[in-house]
Amino acid sequence: MTAQRSGCPINLTLETLGDRWSLIVIRDIMFGNRRHFRELHGASDEGIASNILADRLKRLVEADLLSRAEDPSHKQKAIYSLTEKAIQLVPLLVQMGAWGRRHLPVSREMSVRQELLEEGGPALWDAFMDELRTLHLGVPAKGPSVLARLRQAYEEALAEKG
Amino acid sequence: MTAQRSGCPINLTLETLGDRWSLIVIRDIMFGNRRHFRELHGASDEGIASNILADRLKRLVEADLLSRAEDPSHKQKAIYSLTEKAIQLVPLLVQMGAWGRRHLPVSREMSVRQELLEEGGPALWDAFMDELRTLHLGVPAKGPSVLARLRQAYEEALAEKG
DNA sequence: CCTATCTGCTTGCACTTTGCAACTGGTTGC
DNA sequence: GCAACCAGTTGCAAAGTGCAAGCAGATAGG
Structure with missing residues (x-):
């Protein structure tokens, strides 16, 4: 994403969420309750590529829209959760x-x-x-x-x- | 923009408006009442490039979000208006x-x-x-x-x- | 007339992002 | 010990973005 363009609320929201995938990922977590990488990758009707999904998850965690936790039942599993900001x-x-x-x-x-x-x-x-x-x-x-x-x-x- | 991915309302809205500039253009027409190319190009705080503005105006007209009319007072002036869909x-x-x-x-x-x-x-x-x-x-x-x-x-x- | 300015764009080029497919190193269940 | 599963990564081509300069036609002033 580009550097900050202006302090307009609509512009800032667009800078944070204005691409083709971020809100799709949030939608699938929110409405589909998909919490793992593989669930998000395989299940969405739109078929996001794994590298883009990885990138978006990273950005969304950095933007405090998602949090990432390890699944105690499986050492490699990551659980993604919505933050209050995303809710x-x-x-x-x-x-x-x-x-x-x-x-x-x-x-x-x-x-x-x-x-x-x-x-x-x-x-x-x-x-x-x-x-x-x-x-x-x-x-x-x-x-x-x-x-x-x-x-x-x-x-x-x-x-x-x- | 990519071909259709799914019939989900959120996805389709994202396909139509999910880029960094489309909604900025609509915002400036809607709230700033900017109706001409040069007004839209020069005045926004975010500084859109003219080629991208031209491209977005074309796409938005094709998507029936804007309409383009000629200004009777100047044969080269174009007036962009919001459609009901955009309102x-x-x-x-x-x-x-x-x-x-x-x-x-x-x-x-x-x-x-x-x-x-x-x-x-x-x-x-x-x-x-x-x-x-x-x-x-x-x-x-x-x-x-x-x-x-x-x-x-x-x-x-x-x-x-x- | 003649020139300067204004009109909505277009062009060329470098750079970034996206999309696809194959692949990786490690973990788990059987 | 082996197949299936885990969250990603890598390489590469194609598409999109951003910047600066330029364009032909239209208009306004002198």
């Missing part, structure tokens, strides 16, 4: 999804989750963020799982598709 | 600004406008979008100018700064 991207990602859903040729099964999040409004986003804090920061759970609801809607849409 | 990016840009303001080293004078938009909430965003429709799509005005309010706040912050 606060939820409203931004929802807006991105909302705009894409309205204006771009999205597929049904990839947008049911977005639809739920849009309909739920800020209250649902907050509940989702609390759940992410439980999952990634170890904060005790507060309410029922939003992620489970999203996953269920996605799987139903997949089943309908055939 | 609907307002909530996304506000969220980007909000996140940047909270987590990145923004400057005061570049963030007063964002602050107003955040405080105003969805009602103010709607009023702003209506004003953009008046300015860019020729829809008759509905209410008092949000852009004027934002500009005033920015100029006050600049004056305070010295």
Whole structure:
């Protein structure tokens, strides 16, 4: 990434997240709960290259959007978690999804989750963020799982598709 | 830009807008009301190169985010306007600004406008979008100018700064 | 008229980033 | 001890970015 261009909030956000992969990685960790390198590499529909994934993970950890921990069950496994800073991207990602859903040729099964999040409004986003804090920061759970609801809607849409 | 990767709304939005300059151009047209090539080239704090600006304008017109019209007062002047599709990016840009303001080293004078938009909430965003429709799509005005309010706040912050 | 300036770009070139495929050194389960 | 798995790395070609200079046509002033 280039050196700092200006103190404009939109520009700075773009400097941090404005490339084709950073937010895809965050999306997969956030909505797909993928926490290991191999999961992120193999499972995303977009097929990120391993060198780019490695680079993005490194940058995101440096930018304090992800944290990296070792898995006690396996000496080579790394667990990537969202930081609070990344969890606060939820409203931004929802807006991105909302705009894409309205204006771009999205597929049904990839947008049911977005639809739920849009309909739920800020209250649902907050509940989702609390759940992410439980999952990634170890904060005790507060309410029922939003992620489970999203996953269920996605799987139903997949089943309908055939 | 690469060929289509997946039907995910977030991914498609990223494919359309996920580079370092597209949203900067839209921001300058939207908040700075810059409508000509030279205005966009010279005035932004980030200093976009003219070839990249030309390329982005072309892509954005092709993506139906901008429209290009000739200026009747000057046969070589082109006027760029936001389309409805681009006007609907307002909530996304506000969220980007909000996140940047909270987590990145923004400057005061570049963030007063964002602050107003955040405080105003969805009602103010709607009023702003209506004003953009008046300015860019020729829809008759509905209410008092949000852009004027934002500009005033920015100029006050600049004056305070010295 | 003639010239200086302004218009939206284009060109050439160096540099950086991306994308693909194969590969690495180490770990684990059987 | 061996196959499968782990998080990456390496080499290389292609694409994208950034800078400086330049361009033809249009306009404004004298």
